[in-house]
Amino acid sequence: MxxxxxxxxxxxxxxxxxxxxxxxxxxxxxxxxxxxxxxxxxxxxxxxxxxxxxxxxxxxxxxxxxxxxxxxxxxxxxxxxxxxxxxxxxxxxxxxxxxxxxxxxxxxxxxxxxxxxxxxxxxxxxxxxxxxxxxxxxxxxxDITDEEAMEGSAEGAHILIAVDEESEDGLSEDEALEKAEGLIADIEDGADFAEVAEEESDDGSASNGGSLGLVTEGQMVEEFENALFDLEQGEMTSEPVETEFGYHIIQRGDEEDIDEELEEVKSQLVNQKVQENPDQVLTFYQDLMDEYSVSFENEEIESYIQETFLTSEEAASEGEESGEGEESGEGEESSDAENTEEADTEEPAADDESAEDEEAESEE
Structure with missing residues (x-):
């Protein structure tokens, strides 16, 4: 189905x-x-x-x-x-x-x-x-908790120094690396990360102080993600992280005041779990319909909704197997009945043969 x-x-x-x-x-x-x-x-x-x-x-x-x-x-x-x-x-x-x-x-x-x-x-x-x-x-x-939502998430910010050797104003790989190392030194000496990001980052997040919000596993390229998740809260990478986009200076946030972003991560988890557990979702729906005493008045609509949204694949399969079993049982009963009928019709013939034998014996 x-x-x-x-x-x-x-x-x-x-x-x-x-x-x-x-x-x-x-x-x-x-x-x-x-x-x-x-x-x-x-x-x-x-x-x-x-x-x-x-x-x-x-x-x-x-x-x-x-x-x-x-x-x-x-x-x-x-x-x-x-x-x-x-x-x-x-x-x-x-x-x-x-x-x-x-x-x-x-x-x-x-x-x-x-x-x-x-x-x-x-x-x-x-x-x-x-x-x-x-x-x-x-x-x-x-039962998705804040802790579960945060397990594969981290608040991240970054400063990107892009490598662009083709344009006249672009930086070579060595120049980009040198610039990124210099910015790390400036921040470690007291410069504000967000202000440096706004002035120097080649990424769209620069206007937001380099903030990327909550980053979930699988969202970023591997090199970036590994570096971010290896950091402690509030910590910044001590060396530039190289990716296909250039050199990144990555900072992990303190992960406070992220209620709105946490809800977005929970929403992603919801979609994931819904796709992975369709039969469980159908059970949730059925329980909710029962809780609110929902009744679908039209028989055709009720039948369609029950089969489509409120019956799990497992239950449907069991029902189909049960139906096949019943049909099989009926067939067996029918065969038995046919065999009985055949036996009944054969018995008189046997009696006739016995009677003919008796007559032959009496004539002898």
């Missing part, structure tokens, strides 16, 4: 929260005051007949309707479960700040539409809010 789980989990709320996806901006001209559109059962009438909501849903197809039904139900339940832990207004403010960094809403939406056609700023905000609820749920279910 092919699972449809991954698109739902990877999207983590792509459809937005229940009640927020009525239009591109989550609003409609015919709202009932609660932000939800009142469609009614009949959408159009004509001399040829009516067009109903059922007509539209049947045209969309059971599979898609069931997928969206499950997604919206899941979003709604998680929103209720973690309502005290999430501030949607705060998330919207964070997105607004991101939009400004990209040069405004128009520029932001152009960039987003290249990755996800049709994506708007408002829909992106709803996606981020929904993702926050989902991440909280899976972080709790997988």
């Amino acid at each position: 092919k699972k449809k789980l991954m698109p739902v989990v990877i999207g983590l709320g792509l459809l937005g929260l229940a009640g927020c996806g009525n239009g591109e901006d989550g609003s409609s001209d015919s709202e009932n005051g609660s932000g939800e559109t009142e469609f009614g059962e009949v959408l159009a009438t004509s001399d040829a007949g009516d067009v109903t909501v059922d007509d539209v849903l049947n045209n969309i197809g059971t599979t898609q309707v069931a997928n969206q039904t499950f997604q919206l139900t899941l979003d709604q339940v998680l929103q209720d479960k973690y309502s005290d832990e999430v501030d949607p207004a705060e998330i919207e403010e964070e997105v607004d700040a991101e939009i400004e960094q990209y040069g405004g809403e128009e520029q932001f939406e152009m960039m987003m539409s290249q990755q996800q056609p049709g994506m708007t700023a408002d829909r992106y905000k709803q996606q981020r809010i929904a993702s926050t609820y989902h991440n909280l749920f899976f972080t709790e279910q997988f």
Whole structure:
């Protein structure tokens, strides 16, 4: 059985929260005051007949309707479960700040539409809010602690002195190494690492004092990563670290006040664990549906959701094996019955032969 789980989990709320996806901006001209559109059962009438909501849903197809039904139900339940832990207004403010960094809403939406056609700023905000609820749920279910998230992470900063022997103003390898060694000496003599990074680093992180935030294992090239993770908190490399990009002066942060970045690392761990443990995710979903007494009223939708999102591969395999066993058993019973019938039909023939023998003997 092919699972449809991954698109739902990877999207983590792509459809937005229940009640927020009525239009591109989550609003409609015919709202009932609660932000939800009142469609009614009949959408159009004509001399040829009516067009109903059922007509539209049947045209969309059971599979898609069931997928969206499950997604919206899941979003709604998680929103209720973690309502005290999430501030949607705060998330919207964070997105607004991101939009400004990209040069405004128009520029932001152009960039987003290249990755996800049709994506708007408002829909992106709803996606981020929904993702926050989902991440909280899976972080709790997988019991991902701060300690676990930090095991393969380190707060890093660096100053890059690039090697560029082709351009007129570029540095040769020897010149870049010499410059990096000189900057290390300056910092060890008291110069501020962040200020040196802003003035001298050839990396985009220079504007942020060389800060890279939390670096997770596998994120950087091997030479850089090994050097960073070998450092103690607050320590800086005593020698430049050479990579394909040039020479780096690497500093490990004290890893304090990183709550926001820690949540990003937890989110990465969530996605990893979801991909690695799909059957466990299905169990989490089933428990959540039971906790909230969720009932899918349409039998076809209920059957599809149960099979696709709430039944593990192992359980499905056991069910299939059980079904095959039952069919096999029925076949055996049928064979036994046929054998019995054959035996019954053969017995009278044997009696006839016995009677003929008796007659022959009496004639003799």
